[in-house]
Amino acid sequence: MDRIFDKNINGIDVRASYSQESINNIFLPLLEHLTALQKEKGSRVLVMLAAPPGAGKSTLCSFLEELSKERVELCKVQAIGMDGFHRRQEYLLSHTTERDGKTIKMVEIKGAPVTFDIDKLTEAVKTVAAGENCGWPSYDRHLHNPVEDAIMVTGDIVILEGNYLLLDEDGWRKLKEFADYTIMITAGEEFLRNRLIDRKAKSGNSLEKATEFVDYSDMANVRICLNDSMTADMTLAIDESGEYSIKN
Secondary structure, three states: OOEEEEEEEOOEEEEEEEOHHHHHHHHHHHHHHHHHHHHHHOOOEEEEEEOOOOOOHHHHHHHHHHHHOOOOOOOOEEEEEOHHHEOOHHHHHHOEEEEOOEEEEHHHHOOOHHHEOHHHHHHHHHHHHOOOOEEEEEEEOOOOEEEEEEEEEOOOEEEEEEOOOOEOOOOOHHHHHHOOEEEEEEOOHHHHHHHHHHHHHHOOOOHHHHHHHHHHHHHHHHHHHHHOEOOOOEEEEEOOOOOEEEOO
16 A cells, blocks of 8 residues: 655645555665664765655655654654755846857746755755754745755654756766765656646646746756766665665
8 A cells, every 4th residue: 555645845745655665675675774874884874865846755754854753763863955046036137047049037047957056055065964953944935945944954854855956067966075975866747747847837827838837947847857867875766656666
């Protein structure tokens, strides 16, 4: 029987379904492995989970956090995301970048690597990796802006999720050095496109505008994640039915 998981992610109510097979064969063994890593290290373990937009990474990390609380033998997980490091909307509206040979406002491709404050993210990751308790920003899709210090990072196992945590590009590739363990999720482009259009529409856009933005902006970011990410310690694939499998 599938396990239904309801969660508010970045201001949007999400319902996800995870099969008992995935829980027993993938997620619980993963949590057991991370628990062993933490016990061996004797201090905080930082896990980075990278995945393209629409792959359900935020929901999965929240589910792993919940699952870790249900077994006494597991070290509790704390899930955080990199979306709080989006540059603020007013910055994106007033700054430009290049796309397809044209100068455009950054807000037109919000979610691309250039629209994140990578220096701020790197410093925050350093602090978390050092085992310090610290504030962490979240992102609200209704406000279209980060919310500073929305979360206090205190966990012994912290799973940080985001699109570009394993990106093999200048300014980004250094992030992997701070991780004790890395995970990558892959999925088919059309599957991700459909999910993204649905998500964009739920955040207050018409179906037409949602589709236009996804095709122009989000799908480019999907391809960046799928094609330009470094190898992870674990790679998971999600199929059209939402079922997970281990690729390596």
